[in-house]
Amino acid sequence: MGITYSANGRRLPALKGRKGSKKDHNLPDELVFEEANFAWQHGRRVLDETDSLFEQGSEETHQVFKYILGGNTRTPITPEMQGCLHLGTGHFIWLIEMANEHQGVRFEGFGMINPSDLTELPPNVNLTSGDLLKKLPYPNASFDYVNVRCLLTLLPSKQIPFALSEIIRICKTNARIEFLEVDIFIKNAGPYYENCLGNIWRQICKEKDYNPINSAHLTNLLLKRGLVEVNCSRLSIPLGEYGGKVGVMNAKQFIDSSNAIAANLKMTHDEMQEYLLRCVDEFNRHQSYHNAYLICARKG
Structure with a gap:
């Protein structure tokens, strides 16, 4: 697909993935192959180089999410929704796009915001920097819609109930x-x-009390807090060229986000890049993927 991943211009080779979900006898006993859920593709031409959702220079994570959701959100934004909050603002692309599409709606972004990251924002966007675990700085019943991105995954398990209560x-x-x-x-x-x-990630998760996300656990947490119409979908995201353009972008995001762990592995930057490229080669052979969980609910 012509995508390069490192400064030396090395191109990731397209390798054929294995079919099925049978266990590979070359793997340790605890590594059991699982079936992915790529139903979100619905016959899309994932190899189409002209797909408008993948704009040159866009943030990979945002574009991958936008692709698997078929847009920025599964929740319709109606004229009655006067206030919308986005938690986990990240690079602000979601906020900017949503505010431009719905100019009559007030959008608020909350998270750990670095002032140097701020760019020119639409007039209907306001940003507030803060820590979710120290209570949200908004009165009760302030918003018609709350969008949460990749927040619960990286909260210690014992702090998730408080975060949900605040939301x-x-x-x-x-x-x-x-x-x-x-x-x-x-x-x-x-x-x-x-x-x-x-193995490094497993150690980090153990030390920080991060637990693997799964649909049943998230659904039960929300139902116990009185939410209704709770609907959870599991969306698998391919990791590597076997998954077409979305897989390539997810692999690039994996490499970019994994560089910070180089110190834990005692590798130089170049050694880390070579190691990550070999990981992606392996992902292609085994048709690896991430699971994303989309949960939509209503406050009764």
């Missing part, structure tokens, strides 16, 4: 809430990744 508190009656969370752990990864970087 629900600032919602109006009948407000819509949408979560999109991605499991930290790569499925069907293989031993080259698992025995090195995968």
Whole structure:
């Protein structure tokens, strides 16, 4: 597909993936291959180089999410929704696009915001920097819609109930809430990744009390807090060229986001790049993927 991943211009080779979900006898006993859920593709031409959702220079994570959702959100934004909150603002692309598409709606972004990251924002966007675990700085029943991105995944398990209570508190009656969370752990990864970087991630998750995300757990947490119409979908995201353009972008995002772990592996930057490229080669062979969980609910 002509995508390069490193400064030396090395191109990731397109390797054929294995079919089916049978266990590979070359892997450790605990690595069991699982079936992915790519139903979100619905016959899309994932190899189409002209897909308008993949604009040159866009943030990969945002574009991958936008692709699997078929847009920025699964929750319809109606004229009655006067206030919308986005938690986990990241690079602000979601806020900017949504505010431009819905100019009559007030959008608020909340998270750990670095002032140097701020760019020119639409007039209907306001940003507030803060820590979700220290109570949200909004009155009760402030918002008609709350969008949460990749927030619960990286909260210690014991702090998730408080975070959910705060999110629900600032919602109006009948407000819509949408979560999109991605499991930290790569499925069907293989031993080259698992025995090195995968092991580092398991150690980090244990130390920080991060638990793997799953649909049943998230659904139960929300139902216990009185939310209704809770609907959870599992959306698998391919990791590598076997998954077409979305797989290539997800692989690039994996490489970019994994560089910070080089210190834990005692590698130089170049050594880390070579290791990550070999991981992606393995992902292609085993048809590896991430699971994303989309949860939509309403406050009764």
